[in-house]
Amino acid sequence: MKKQLTDRQDDILRFIHHFRNENGYPPTLREIGKKFEIASTFGVKRHLDALEKKGYLNVESNASRGISLQPFENDAIIDTTNNFTKIPIIGHVAAGIPITAIENIDGSLVIDSSFMKHSESCFALRVKGDSMINAGIFEGDLVVVLPKKDAANGETIVAMLEDEVTVKTFEIKNKKVRLLPANEKYQPIDVTGRKEFSVVGKVVGVVRWLN
Amino acid sequence: MKKQLTDRQDDILRFIHHFRNENGYPPTLREIGKKFEIASTFGVKRHLDALEKKGYLNVESNASRGISLQPFENDAIIDTTNNFTKIPIIGHVAAGIPITAIENIDGSLVIDSSFMKHSESCFALRVKGDSMINAGIFEGDLVVVLPKKDAANGETIVAMLEDEVTVKTFEIKNKKVRLLPANEKYQPIDVTGRKEFSVVGKVVGVVRWLN
DNA sequence: ATTTGTAGTGAACAAATGAGCACGTAATGA
DNA sequence: TCATTACGTGCTCATTTGTTCACTACAAAT
Structure with missing residues (x-):
């Protein structure tokens, strides 16, 4: 430190x-x-x-x-000369604590600025579990998240559900809201009106590294 | 220019x-x-x-x-201060032409240096087709490739086959070499001893951007 | 034949720049 | 009270650094 x-x-x-x-x-x-x-x-x-x-x-x-x-540790950096943006990787997410609180930050990810149409407020999360493999999101992947409080039908989102964060497809149909996994092993989760549910943001990117 | x-x-x-x-x-x-x-x-x-x-x-x-x-257009750049590496994105690949020939280069991708254990010679390719969706590699994704001339069983590789490049899983079993798609719609390709076949490199990373 | 661009030497000079000293003020904690 | 740390001025000095001039040499293009 x-x-x-x-x-x-x-x-x-x-x-x-x-x-x-x-x-x-x-x-x-x-x-x-x-x-x-x-x-x-x-x-x-x-x-x-x-x-x-x-x-x-x-x-x-x-x-x-x-x-x-010396390189910054936690801050988002935008370098116009070399065209990159550095975003924080969030380690553990807990309800109540601001998601980009410094204590949560687990590293940083440098990505091409041309990807970042969505200003600079993105962050990255490491995926746990295999509920989205049919959407090409595997365990250990980094998902880049654009913070948002609501979502549109069919978007891949990060949601907070009972103190846990999950990546799912957002479905809104007949005023019912469900989170759809992309893996036959799991069932859709009905979250209509549930208080312990909130949208964290939309998945705008996926980065996987092998070995 | x-x-x-x-x-x-x-x-x-x-x-x-x-x-x-x-x-x-x-x-x-x-x-x-x-x-x-x-x-x-x-x-x-x-x-x-x-x-x-x-x-x-x-x-x-x-x-x-x-x-x-002024920023380079085509070259790999490694910045130790901000911890990033810039690698070229190869547009079209043709047999006979060196893969990193300047004419082929279609842009660049900035990624975190911590990913680049494999020195600095990587390049990226944009994926066409859906033959690897079960491996989480979708059409339009960028795959990061470490150039190699051979491959080990089970590795995800980029191969040159009859003047086309494809991403497949490499299989070598009983001295037979096959390229396995990760999609039920396609059949394995037997390339044992075929002259029009060569290994371009190993897939070490996948980057997907939505919208 | 002449111009243009590239590539270099050696010297002299002015401006930019970092280092250092003596000295001063204010806030903080032991 | 005293030591420490942070923050600052005004000044001098040595070094670093960019600028410029006169001159040479070669190759390619006009």
Whole structure:
């Protein structure tokens, strides 16, 4: 676990990330200073020293713009130069706790930005069980989820049901709501009006890795 | 289409990409010169001017290390800072033409480097047909392929068969080689000793995107 | 025959840049 | 109370770095 940053240090670290993503190269001490109205390069330098000490970046001595950043752990990152988006993988999901709460995050997944038409708020979940194999979703796959509170008929969704999350096909017919597995071994689940049921989001992607 | 580079310019462009990925910041003129044994910074500068003119990078005047790179179109990129790998998506595959020939490339796919234990030589193919739906590989999915010339029993592979590429399960039993579809609608294909058959590689990943 | 583009040397220069010192303020916790 | 940490100024200095000039050389295209 990395050490806690002060507000000021956090601001500066974010600025450096942003600057590098925008320009392709890191800022100088004076460019940082200008942004934060720190007149002396020495003041900036000590912020960098602190950030380096706490493990967020490395500074190459005597090299101009010699800042190399350590990767973020939890944040969504969108890189327009290389066209990727980094989304969090949610480890355990529990009712009541916001799904993207930092404690839940189990890693990150980098995917192509061209997939992410749906802004940047997606997250990923690792699938347990085999109830969706006929939809090509296997145990261990990562499903990419676009958060939504409702769903349309036939959509593949992630639902919260009695403190558990499941992936199912959403069916609404004659005002009855059912969750359909895609595996003959399982039965549809009628959730019409059940309080312990809610829609978490819609499955927009599947990523599987073998071995 | 970007303009053609000379060998020298291409070498230098690749070095800058590599340097930036390794260090997090671009090289100086003298660092480039040292690598290529160009004694004068002016010699290096004119290479950068040429690369800028041809649209491969931008140079910020009077800014040290002020090189910002245009994204590659076709090459594999590995970024250690943000932990991603960019692999080419192969459009059409034809016998005789090297599979990663530039003409074949149809885009690129960014994926998480943690998936890429298999060095960096992978590429992706878009799946046509439904012969592997029981293996969770659907039409339109992208399969990530690790190039190999042989396969083990039971592996999901990409094979070249009579000028067509297909995804199948590889079976070798009693010295007979068959390609097994994962769909009841199709029959196994016996390819024992057939000349028009070759293994392209092993499927190591599947990426599906909905909508 | 001349232009254009590529590729390089060597030197000189100004600007950009990081390092360092002495000094000051404020908040926090032991 | 004292030590520590965070945060800042103003300044100097040495180094790094990009810019520019004059000159050479070769190949391809016009």
